[in-house]
Amino acid sequence: MSDTPAESARDYRETVFLPETPFPMRGGLPQKEPVILEQWGDLYGTLRAERQKQKAPLYVLHDGPPYANGDIHIGHALNKTLKDFVVRSRFLLGYDVDYVPGWDCHGLPIEWKIEEEFRSKGRRKDEVSKEEFRRACRAYAGKYIDLQKEQFKRLGITGDFANRYATMDFTSEAAIVAEFHKFKNSGQLYRGSKPVMWSPVERTALADAEIEYHDHVSPTIWVKFPVIAASDDHSDDLLSFRNATPAIVIWTTTPWTIPANRAISYGPEIAYGLYEVTAMETGLEFEPWAKPGDRLIVADKLAEDVFKAAKIASWTRVDDLNPSGLECAHPLAALDPGYGFSVPLLSGDHVTDDAGTGFVHTAPGHGADDFEVWKAHGHHEVPDTVDPDGAYYPGVHLFAGLKVLETEGKKTGKFGPANGAVMEKLIEAGTLLARGRLEHSYPHSWRSKAPVIFRNTPQWFIRMDEPLKSGDTLRETALKSIDATAFHPAGGKNRIRSMVEGRPDWLVSRQRAWGTPLAMFIDKQTGQPLHDPEVDARIVKAVADGGADVWFTAPDSDFLGAHDPARFEKVEDILDVWFDSGSTHAFTIDPRTAESGYTGDRPSHWPADLYLEGSDQHRGWFQSSLLEGSGTRGRAPFEAVLTHGFTLDEKGEKMSKSKGNTTDPLTIIKESGADILRLWVALVDYSDDQRIGKQILQTTVDAYRKLRNTVRYLLGALADFDEAERLPLDQMPPLEKFILHRLHELDGQVRKAYGEYRFQDVVRPVLEFCSNDLSALYFDVRKDSLYCDRPDAIRRRAARTVMDEVFARLTAWLAPLTPFTMEEAWQTRFPNSQTNCARVIPETPDSWKNEAEAARWAKVQTVLETVNEQLEAARRDKVIGGALDAWPVVTGPAGAFAPFEGLDAAEVFRTSGAELVVGGEAVTAEVRLADYPKCARSWRRVPDVGSDAAYPELSARDADAVRYWDERHVG
Missing domain, CATH: 1.10.730.20 (Isoleucyl-tRNA Synthetase; Domain 1)
Incomplete structure (x- = not known):
C-alpha cells in the first residue's frame, strides 16, 4: 500500500483551511510589554472610571508600604504581584477597586545612609543641623520612591500611582501627628521608665517588631552571692551555716549586668538545698574556683549540673532550705564599697528549675521580669548602669566607661570589654564559681543586625490594659477585632492573636532624627502631656503646611499660644515607624469615604476589605495597624488579612547577596x-x-x-x-x-x-x-x-x-x-x-x-487511552506511519461502547476508520491498516475516495469542500 496519494495534477494545500494568525509562537515579552504599557496609559484611571459609570460595588485593598530605599527585590515582586492579582481580579469580577500604592519613608536605614554620606564629606552627624539632615533624608527617600514606582509599573502593577502616598508627605505627617494626639488625649499614652530593648549601635529604643533573633555565643557564669542575713524564721538554718558562709549560686549569660544586680529571685514552689563540697575533680589543667568545705545553695533538681560545671567531684546535701527572708552580699562587695548594699531574695513566678541554678540574678534596669519582680516587692528606684552608647556610666564602680557593645570602628556591633572585665573582678573577689560558653538565640536589631541590650530608659508607651471609652482595654478591643477578621490562610488568626495576648505596652518613642515627632508639650510641674485642642490644631496645621521639620525649627510660642513656654518641655523624640505605617489607613482611605464628606472621583471606604503582606507582618504592620485602628476607632482598619511566605532559592535556603x-x-x-x-x-x-x-x-x-x-x-x-x-x-x-x-x-x-x-x-x-x-x-x-x-x-x-x-x-x-x-x-x-x-x-x-456529557466523555477517554497505546506501539514498530493509516478494531463489553452512541469512533480515535466489536470483559484494541486509497487533501484512507468524478483523488467530504472553495476562488 502506498504511503502517498496517487499522482495528482493539483496541489490542494491552498484549499485547506489552516489556522492563520499574526500572533507569534515566541512571546518576545521583554520587547512587547513596554509597548503594551504605553498603550494602556492610565489603565487604572480608565478601569475606575468605567466601573463608576456602571455603579459597580467598591472594593478596597490598602497597600502596606514598602521601604523607600534601593531597587525592588524578589520579595517586593511577589508581594506587589499578589496585590495586582487582587486588584485586577476584582475588576474582572465587576468591582470598582480602590488601590493606592504607598511608601514608608522614615527610619534608620535611610538615616544611616545619610550619615554615611555626610561622613564621606568629612562631617559628623552632630555637625549637621537637624533641618539639613532631615532634608537630605527626604531627598533620598523621594529618589527611591520614583525609582521603585517605575519598576513596579514595569512589572505590570496597576494602581493609583498618580496619587501615591508616602509617610513623609506633609499631609501624611500631619495625619500621623493627629492620630498620635488621639492617643495622647484619650489617656492611653504615658511616660514610663522601664527596661526596653535598646540598640547602642543605633542609639535608640526598639519595639518587639524591630527585633529578630540570631544564634549567638555568650559567656556563661555561675556566681556566688554570700548569705549575710536571715529572718528570725531562719534561725535553724543559720545554725547550719556555722562551719562556712554559704552562698546562693546564680547563673547568667550576661556577665556585664552583674554591677546592676540588686536582688535574687527564687521560685516559691522550687525545692532548694544547702550542699557542702567534699571533693574536687583531679587532673585538671587549671585550679577550679570551688574547694572542699564550700557551702552552696541551689535548686535540688539542678545541683548536679551546677557541680559538674564547677568541677566538683562529690558533695553532701546538708539540709533543706527556704530562701524566703535571706539577704546576700553583692559578689563585688569585697572589692569596692560601692557594692556594699545587701541583696534581698525575692519570690518570683518567672523562676523555674529547668536550667541554671533555680535562682535568677535580678538587675531591674536590664530585664523585663527583673523590673517587674523588683517593683512588685515595693522597690521604686531602678539603677541606671549603661548609657545610650552601651558604656557604663561614670558612677558605676570598677567599670566606669567600659563598653558593653562597640558602637564605632570595625568592631561596631561586637561585644566590648565589659563581660571580660566583670568576670576578672569576680575571680578577684572570689565569687566566680564557674564559667563557660553557650550558643543560643539572641535579640538583634532587624535593621543594623547588631545585638541589642535591655536598658532602663524613660520612654513613651501606649497602654494595652487601661479601659477605653468603650470600657474595653486596647488589648481586648484588638482581640475582638482579630476574631472578627477573615484570615487567609486561617492559621494567621491564632498567630497574631497569641502575639497580641502576650505583648507588652506599645513602645512608641525613638531617639532619632528622621521621623514624625511625638509633637506634644509636657507640663514641667505635673509631668503630664498638655491637653489643649487649640495647641494640637496649631501643631497639625503647621506640619501639614511645612512638614514635620517645623516642629524642630519653629519656636515653641508658635504652637503654645497663650501658654507660657517656660512651663513646658517640647518632646523631640520621634515616633516608632510602625506607628507611622500603622496610621496609613487614616490618611489614605479614611479621608476618601462618604462619611468624611468626600465627593471626588476616587472614593474609598473604611475599613479596607483587605490588607496583604508577608507573614512577618503579624508582628509588624498588621499589628500596628490593628492597634492604631482599635485605639482611635474601636476596631481594626481591615476586614480581612492575607499573608504570604518568604521567597527562598532553589535549595530552600534564604537568599543573600x-x-x-x-x-x-x-x-x-x-x-x-x-x-x-x-x-x-x-x-x-x-x-x-x-x-x-x-x-x-x-x-x-x-x-x-x-x-x-x-x-x-x-x-x-x-x-x-x-x-x-x-x-x-x-x-x-x-x-x-x-x-x-x-x-x-x-x-x-x-x-x-x-x-x-x-x-x-x-x-x-x-x-x-x-x-x-x-x-x-x-x-x-x-x-x-x-x-x-x-x-x-x-x-x-x-x-x-x-x-x-x-x-x-x-x-x-x-x-x-x-x-x-x-x-x-x-x-x-x-x-x-x-x-x-x-x-x-x-x-x-x-x-x-451537562453532567451526562461529562460522564460520557470520561468513559470515552478510558477507551481512547487503550487505543492510543496500541497506535503508539504500531508507530514504534513501523506498522503504520501515522494514525490515519490505521483502522483499529476495538473489542470490549457492550457497556464500554455505550458512550460512543452518536459518535464517530474514527473521529474520536483520529484514525481513518474504526470498528467497535462487543465481546470479552476488558477493552482491547488491534491496529489494522486502513486498506483504502488516501485522500490527496485530508490524507484519510476512506472508502469514498474517488466517489466524486470531478475530484477523483478526494474523499466525498473533501470533494464537497474543494467545490465550495473553487466556487469562491476560481474565475
Whole structure:
C-alpha cells in the first residue's frame, strides 16, 4: 500500500483551511510589554472610571508600604504581584477597586545612609543641623520612591500611582501627628521608665517588631552571692551555716549586668538545698574556683549540673532550705564599697528549675521580669548602669566607661570589654564559681543586625490594659477585632492573636532624627502631656503646611499660644515607624469615604476589605495597624488579612547577596518578561515559603508556552469568525457540549478561587484544561474538521463557536495573572476594541452544564487511552506511519461502547476508520491498516475516495469542500 496519494495534477494545500494568525509562537515579552504599557496609559484611571459609570460595588485593598530605599527585590515582586492579582481580579469580577500604592519613608536605614554620606564629606552627624539632615533624608527617600514606582509599573502593577502616598508627605505627617494626639488625649499614652530593648549601635529604643533573633555565643557564669542575713524564721538554718558562709549560686549569660544586680529571685514552689563540697575533680589543667568545705545553695533538681560545671567531684546535701527572708552580699562587695548594699531574695513566678541554678540574678534596669519582680516587692528606684552608647556610666564602680557593645570602628556591633572585665573582678573577689560558653538565640536589631541590650530608659508607651471609652482595654478591643477578621490562610488568626495576648505596652518613642515627632508639650510641674485642642490644631496645621521639620525649627510660642513656654518641655523624640505605617489607613482611605464628606472621583471606604503582606507582618504592620485602628476607632482598619511566605532559592535556603543566591526580578523581566515572573507567582503556593531559581523559572517558561500556544491555536482557528457562523447549543455535537460543560465548570472554579485569593487554583486548572481537554482531546479531534470541512459545515461551525467561547474566557480568566499576553491576544483578534483588562468574565449560561456529557466523555477517554497505546506501539514498530493509516478494531463489553452512541469512533480515535466489536470483559484494541486509497487533501484512507468524478483523488467530504472553495476562488 502506498504511503502517498496517487499522482495528482493539483496541489490542494491552498484549499485547506489552516489556522492563520499574526500572533507569534515566541512571546518576545521583554520587547512587547513596554509597548503594551504605553498603550494602556492610565489603565487604572480608565478601569475606575468605567466601573463608576456602571455603579459597580467598591472594593478596597490598602497597600502596606514598602521601604523607600534601593531597587525592588524578589520579595517586593511577589508581594506587589499578589496585590495586582487582587486588584485586577476584582475588576474582572465587576468591582470598582480602590488601590493606592504607598511608601514608608522614615527610619534608620535611610538615616544611616545619610550619615554615611555626610561622613564621606568629612562631617559628623552632630555637625549637621537637624533641618539639613532631615532634608537630605527626604531627598533620598523621594529618589527611591520614583525609582521603585517605575519598576513596579514595569512589572505590570496597576494602581493609583498618580496619587501615591508616602509617610513623609506633609499631609501624611500631619495625619500621623493627629492620630498620635488621639492617643495622647484619650489617656492611653504615658511616660514610663522601664527596661526596653535598646540598640547602642543605633542609639535608640526598639519595639518587639524591630527585633529578630540570631544564634549567638555568650559567656556563661555561675556566681556566688554570700548569705549575710536571715529572718528570725531562719534561725535553724543559720545554725547550719556555722562551719562556712554559704552562698546562693546564680547563673547568667550576661556577665556585664552583674554591677546592676540588686536582688535574687527564687521560685516559691522550687525545692532548694544547702550542699557542702567534699571533693574536687583531679587532673585538671587549671585550679577550679570551688574547694572542699564550700557551702552552696541551689535548686535540688539542678545541683548536679551546677557541680559538674564547677568541677566538683562529690558533695553532701546538708539540709533543706527556704530562701524566703535571706539577704546576700553583692559578689563585688569585697572589692569596692560601692557594692556594699545587701541583696534581698525575692519570690518570683518567672523562676523555674529547668536550667541554671533555680535562682535568677535580678538587675531591674536590664530585664523585663527583673523590673517587674523588683517593683512588685515595693522597690521604686531602678539603677541606671549603661548609657545610650552601651558604656557604663561614670558612677558605676570598677567599670566606669567600659563598653558593653562597640558602637564605632570595625568592631561596631561586637561585644566590648565589659563581660571580660566583670568576670576578672569576680575571680578577684572570689565569687566566680564557674564559667563557660553557650550558643543560643539572641535579640538583634532587624535593621543594623547588631545585638541589642535591655536598658532602663524613660520612654513613651501606649497602654494595652487601661479601659477605653468603650470600657474595653486596647488589648481586648484588638482581640475582638482579630476574631472578627477573615484570615487567609486561617492559621494567621491564632498567630497574631497569641502575639497580641502576650505583648507588652506599645513602645512608641525613638531617639532619632528622621521621623514624625511625638509633637506634644509636657507640663514641667505635673509631668503630664498638655491637653489643649487649640495647641494640637496649631501643631497639625503647621506640619501639614511645612512638614514635620517645623516642629524642630519653629519656636515653641508658635504652637503654645497663650501658654507660657517656660512651663513646658517640647518632646523631640520621634515616633516608632510602625506607628507611622500603622496610621496609613487614616490618611489614605479614611479621608476618601462618604462619611468624611468626600465627593471626588476616587472614593474609598473604611475599613479596607483587605490588607496583604508577608507573614512577618503579624508582628509588624498588621499589628500596628490593628492597634492604631482599635485605639482611635474601636476596631481594626481591615476586614480581612492575607499573608504570604518568604521567597527562598532553589535549595530552600534564604537568599543573600553574600551567598550569591539571589534572584533579581528586574533581570527576569529584562530577559524573559514580566508575565513569566507573574506566572511564577500564580503557580506557587504563596501561603508558604516559595522557591525560585533558573530551573524553576524554566518550568514556568514551559507552562507559559502551553498557555501561549493554546491561545495562538485559538486565534488561528478563529480567523475571520463571524457572528453569523455561531451555532446554538441545541445543534452542538456531543464533543462541543462536553467542552461547554467544562467551561461552565471552570468558570465557577475560577470565580470562586479569585474570590478567595487562591490564584494557584485559577492557573493550574486552566493549564490542565488547556493541556488535557483542549490540546490532547478537543483540538486534536477537531483538527480535521477545522482544516478540511467546508466553512458552513455544522461540525466546523460548532467547533469555531465553542473555540470563540473558550477564547473569550481564557483571555478573561488569565488577564489578572498574565495581563500582557492576554492583552496581546485580545488586541490581535480585536484591534479596535477596548483593553482586555476592562472586561468582566463573560456570563456562562447554566444550560452549558451537562453532567451526562461529562460522564460520557470520561468513559470515552478510558477507551481512547487503550487505543492510543496500541497506535503508539504500531508507530514504534513501523506498522503504520501515522494514525490515519490505521483502522483499529476495538473489542470490549457492550457497556464500554455505550458512550460512543452518536459518535464517530474514527473521529474520536483520529484514525481513518474504526470498528467497535462487543465481546470479552476488558477493552482491547488491534491496529489494522486502513486498506483504502488516501485522500490527496485530508490524507484519510476512506472508502469514498474517488466517489466524486470531478475530484477523483478526494474523499466525498473533501470533494464537497474543494467545490465550495473553487466556487469562491476560481474565475
